[in-house]
Amino acid sequence: MTEAIDPGLPIRPADQPARLDALEAAVRDRTNLRPVVGLVLGSGLGGLAADVEDAVAIPFDDLPGWPAATAPGHAGRLLLGRLAGVPVVALQGRFHVYEGNDPGLVVQPVLLFRRLGAGIVVLTNAAGGVNPDYRPGTLMLIDDHLNLTGRTPLLGGNADAIGPRFQDLVDAWSPRLRERLRSAADGEGVTLEEGVYAGLLGPQFETPAEVRMLRALGADAVGMSTVLECIAARWAGLEVCGVSLITNAGAGYTGQPLTHEEVLASGAEAGPRLARVIRRFVSGLGEAAT
Ligand code: HPA
Numbered sequence: 001m002t003e004a005i006d007p008g009l010p011i012r013p014a015d016q017p018a019r020l021d022a023l024e025a026a027v028r029d030r031t032n033l034r035p036v037v038g039l040v041l042g043s044g045l046g047g048l049a050a051d052v053e054d055a056v057a058i059p060f061d062d063l064p065g066w067p068a069a070t071a072p073g074h075a076g077r078l079l080l081g082r083l084a085g086v087p088v089v090a091l092q093g094r095f096h097v098y099e100g101n102d103p104g105l106v107v108q109p110v111l112l113f114r115r116l117g118a119g120i121v122v123l124t125n126a127a128g129g130v131n132p133d134y135r136p137g138t139l140m141l142i143d144d145h146l147n148l149t150g151r152t153p154l155l156g157g158n159a160d161a162i163g164p165r166f167q168d169l170v171d172a173w174s175p176r177l178r179e180r181l182r183s184a185a186d187g188e189g190v191t192l193e194e195g196v197y198a199g200l201l202g203p204q205f206e207t208p209a210e211v212r213m214l215r216a217l218g219a220d221a222v223g224m225s226t227v228l229e230c231i232a233a234r235w236a237g238l239e240v241c242g243v244s245l246i247t248n249a250g251a252g253y254t255g256q257p258l259t260h261e262e263v264l265a266s267g268a269e270a271g272p273r274l275a276r277v278i279r280r281f282v283s284g285l286g287e288a289a290t
Pocket of ligand 1: 127222258
């Protein structure tokens with residue numbers, strides 16, 4: 001429906017309010033649902049979308065300024081509906097910088113979540129295991145991140161109406177929500193490890209030397225998303241939590257090449273386990289809200 005979009009054009013913080021006005025209006029043309037929580041469903045977690053009841057599904061390219069998602073394994077739809085009875089907005093797929101998207105576009109979904117009324121965002125992703133104990137299939141609660149993309153969504157004139165110029169990132173990964181995710185995992189009998197997510201630009205996987213460097217820097221998992229979304233979500237005042245699904249051992253640990261197919265296959269196995277945890281977590285938020 002939309003005219004051709006160049007997703008690489010710089011979007012500064014100061015440009016976001018007008019863009020969010022248009023996005024919010026496009027969503028409100030279709031539904032009045034006010035989500036409590038926003039979910040970003042990464043590779044392997046798209047299945048959770050099927051659990052969203054009475055969903056209004058909006059393809060990315062029906063939203064003003066959004067290109068269609070292109071990464072394999074990413075459907076590219078915004079869903080508004082109920083999960084375990086709780087109003088949610090879910091992003092099935094996401095924008096990555098490695099696709100040529102400007103950081104300001106990559107973070108628009110979480111900024112839109114905030115506009116639509118959500119106070120909490122859950123970020124999920126597929127990641128490589130940098131901690132050698134984190135084998136494929138491990139679920140890792142993110143307790144902090146390393147932004148090694150060299151990019152930020154907060155570059156350029158600020159939008160004080162959304163958030164401050166100098167955003168604090170201490171406890172960016174909410175201790176309160178981490179505790180709730182741990183209880184949800186306990187309740188489901190699912191093991192959750194915990195650690196630091198290193199976000200790199202990609203799209204190439206790391207060299208073995210880079211994985212050793214990441215370990216030395218304190219990373220437990222590595223991926224190509226999530227950190228910019230966390231930064232923007234904190235800027236906009238959202239509480240943030242997230243889980244990495246470890247789909248493969250970090251480059252060099254097994255002597256085998258890494259493939260995207262391996263990443264998708266592990267996601268298919270562990271995704272439903274993570275989906276159970278998130279569903280229980282969301283259901284608990286509904287109880288807290290009543
Ligand atoms: N590296 C970076 N991103 C990833 C990986 C990895 O090993 N696995 C899944 N996403």
